[in-house]
Amino acid sequence: MPELTPRLEIRDLCRSFAGVEVVRNVSLSVMPGQVTCLLGPSGCGKSTTLRMIAGVETQDRGSILMDGKVLADDRQFTPPEARRIGLMFQDFALFPHLSVAENVAFGLDGPKAQQRARVEELLARVEMSRHIDNYPHHLSGGEQQRVALARALAPRPRVMLMDEPFSGLDNRLRDEIRDQTLDVLKDEGTAVLLVTHEPDEAMRMADEIALMRGGEILQQGAPYNIYNAPRDKFAVAFFSDINVIRGRVQGALTETPFGQFLAPGVPDGAEVEIVIRPQHIGIDFDREGRGPLPTPQQGTPARGVVQRARFMGNESLVEFRMDHDGSILRATVPNVFLPRPGKPLWLSIRRDRCFVFPVG
Numbered sequence: 519m520p521e522l523t524p525r526l527e528i529r530d531l532c533r534s535f536a537g538v539e540v541v542r543n544v545s546l547s548v549m550p551g552q553v554t555c556l557l558g559p560s561g562c563g564k565s566t567t568l569r570m571i572a573g574v575e576t577q578d579r580g581s582i583l584m585d586g587k588v589l590a591d592d593r594q595f596t597p598p599e600a601r602r603i604g605l606m607f608q609d610f611a612l613f614p615h616l617s618v619a620e621n622v623a624f625g626l627d628g629p630k631a632q633q634r635a636r637v638e639e640l641l642a643r644v645e646m647s648r649h650i651d652n653y654p655h656h657l658s659g660g661e662q663q664r665v666a667l668a669r670a671l672a673p674r675p676r677v678m679l680m681d682e683p684f685s686g687l688d689n690r691l692r693d694e695i696r697d698q699t700l701d702v703l704k705d706e707g708t709a710v711l712l713v714t715h716e717p718d719e720a721m722r723m724a725d726e727i728a729l730m731r732g733g734e735i736l737q738q739g740a741p742y743n744i745y746n747a748p749r750d751k752f753a754v755a756f757f758s759d760i761n762v763i764r765g766r767v768q769g770a771l772t773e774t775p776f777g778q779f780l781a782p783g784v785p786d787g788a789e790v791e792i793v794i795r796p797q798h799i800g801i802d803f804d805r806e807g808r809g810p811l812p813t814p815q816q817g818t819p820a821r822g823v824v825q826r827a828r829f830m831g832n833e834s835l836v837e838f839r840m841d842h843d844g845s846i847l848r849a850t851v852p853n854v855f856l857p858r859p860g861k862p863l864w865l866s867i868r869r870d871r872c873f874v875f876p877v878g
């Protein structure tokens with residue numbers, strides 16, 4: 519039988535500071551063993567949401583449940599230490615005067631031998647057994663982070679809350695520690711709510727992403743769905759650079775220099791924005807002033823002149839000034855191709871990879 523009760527559920531959580539509502543009707547649930555990322559720009563209310571779940575901040579309205587039981591609502595309040603929630607924050611430092619083993623055992627009670635067994639088990643999981651008797655100042659940042667993970671997991675929390683836990687680590691190390699952390703969390707079956715402002719981190723870690731803006735959840739779903747079926751321009755732009763082409767709708771279609779785009783359900787005369795990621799703009803050569811023939815998949819190509827081309831390693835980012843209106847469009851192309859400024863090329867837009875949104 520699948521487990522149907524969410525490990526963590528929050529319903530209509532609200533919180534204001536000085537009359538400004540910074541978290542508005544936030545609802546989500548996390549199943550055991552699932553990682554949900556609260557993703558959004560700085561100040562959108564992610565940490566406040568996490569703090570309310572941890573119990574270090576109280577909500578104005580809404581409820582927080584664990585395994586179907588109320589932890590906090592307008593009548594009840596379970597104190598933080600009784601919530602069985604683990605915390606891992608970027609600046610959640612280890613205790614400097616305690617050894618690695620003592621740090622990990624800090625939240626444990628029960629017989630010493632049992633505590634020691636749990637400490638050894640977790641340190642082995644995070645590959646830190648050889649540092650068991652060392653002190654935090656002997657460890658690198660990544661090693662400290664692994665011990666912090668072991669410490670947070672030691673009392674077997676039902677839910678783990680993580681606020682930008684990897685942002686103090688350099689890029690290469692961060693990927694490694696993220697993957698390892700994820701493996702350990704999955705093994706333990708903990709439900710994880712992770713706050714980040716980095717889309718790459720959310721895509722890498724999350725089973726579900728809750729994209730936040732201005733205190734509200736704008737869109738929630740599997741990373742694949744959020745990336746490929748974004749609700750609006752903000753949701754597209756949060757994950758990558760975007761190009762925007764404007765058009766006006768007539769008969770559920772909008773006419774542009776790149777051909778027609780479908781705009782189903784948009785009334786005649788309304789303005790739409792066609793949003794396209796740089797990697798989904800196709801490029802073709804100029805053949806004496808002519809480009810490739812139109813196709814249903816790519817529409818009509820339009821000509822632009824290379825303004826700048828930057829080599830980025832795996833790909834090059836090429837900036838074009840379009841002949842038809844002087845606007846700038848950006849395309850990424852495989853790094854084998856680095857066109858010179860001044861070169862005319864033809865750009866086309868993949869119909870299955872662009873998004874058409876009504877303006878306003």
Ligand SMILES: Nc1ncnc2c1ncn2[C@@H]1O[C@H](COP(=O)(O)OP(=O)(O)OP(=O)(O)O)[C@@H](O)[C@H]1O
Binds near residue numbers: 535536558559562567
């Ligand atoms: N204790 C507080 N008193 C007053 N305002 C607060 C308090 N805590 C948070 N805020 C405000 O609430 C808003 C949301 O803050 P929050 O820290 O939740 O955002 P965030 O999305 O986590 O951002 P960041 O990634 O920068 O931490 C911000 O405008 C912040 O200044």
